[in-house]
Amino acid sequence: MDDRATRRPLVAVVVVIFTVREDRLEVLLIKRSAEPEKGLWALPGGLLLDGEGLDAAASRKLVEETGVHDVYLEQLYTFADLDRSVREGSVAVSYFALVDASVARLAPREEWLPQWHSLEDRRELAFANGRILDYAVERLRNKLQYSNVAYGLMPSEFSLGQLQRTYESILGRGLDKRNFRRKVLSLDIIAETGRVQAEGAHRPAKLYRFVRREPVTFQ
Amino acid sequence: MDDRATRRPLVAVVVVIFTVREDRLEVLLIKRSAEPEKGLWALPGGLLLDGEGLDAAASRKLVEETGVHDVYLEQLYTFADLDRSVREGSVAVSYFALVDASVARLAPREEWLPQWHSLEDRRELAFANGRILDYAVERLRNKLQYSNVAYGLMPSEFSLGQLQRTYESILGRGLDKRNFRRKVLSLDIIAETGRVQAEGAHRPAKLYRFVRREPVTFQ
């Protein structure tokens, strides 16, 4: 075997895929079907294909696991020696993504099964995945304040109430309705569609859409 | 030759080393002594050594080029295919660092000569180094507002005037003296040493030191 080759680090991507289901922030985890840490849950990831770029690999992983493309995807941080199952000296470039759970179609595998997990429920995380997850959540919560990332989680039309519940689920705390509305409207990231949504025994809600369904940051 | 080996990406680190000299923000560049892009200037960097971690490699590069250790060093972003001289499929993990120019001793090589360059003067930058540099400057300016990173650029004792000039050099704009003093003092990152510095025909300045010479972030 080529001696230099064994010393050459492998490069992998790891993707923290978030969604909001039933007012809970959830993350996609894969059940490991091989040693080490077999049976535990881990963030989806894998090696770069020959000649593939980092963003491309992350995007491919996202499609493989959820079937969605063109969602919010951002590089987070790069770790060395994250997953010792690959080999010592490996490097993992982490990403985070936001998908609309109602659009995602999780790969229906027997082995390496993907599944949404509530964030609290992280007892059985493999490797240092807990650290990445914490970091991703922190970044997501920050980004929410001064960008339009949430477009990745919302259907094409939505009420301000729905949007607020999504924000609250991610931030893990309640928000004041009036302050929330003033804030998101002042950012000019959403616009009225002119249509309303009548559901239930109460006043129908105006519907909004994101002005741009691509990353926009302020400040 | 092992076929898998040729497809295995190489991992490099690239370090954006900043300093402030004569009230100008400067960056350390290395003159390339080999093709491609021979003769152009590039950010210092290199491959990981066998078993070396990312932070360790960045730190080693910093010592090799400037002789300093224990300075502010932070991971920035990871690029694929940055430096095509290494090989296609390579990955470069970028870092940024801050050093006191009066302490740094640049490696006195003939080949691959390191040299401080003003930020404006970037006509002859190799590869995509310009992008990394822009990103590093942006991150540095942000970090300055809510951390004590500047400790890496200041001598052990300094006046508030000196500190303000350093901030202004990095931010590229003037700051109000009173607001600046109120701000940095309120952050509790510096403390009076009790000594003063008399230089020139004017009132002597009180000297300060950083309370902690290690990364501290607020908010």
Added chain:
DNA sequence: CCAAAAGTGTTTTCCGTACACCCATGC
């Protein structure tokens, strides 16, 4: 006494937060 940098407070503006009531609808 003059030039030069050190040092010092007050006012205004803006942003985040706290807070309570009426509106339109289905049943």
Added chain:
DNA sequence: GCATGGGTGTACGGAAAACACTTTTGG
């Protein structure tokens, strides 16, 4: 008519920004 979520304005407090003069020294 009542329960339900939709929709709206104002007041307060803290941080950032604007702004000018006095102090201390060396020559």
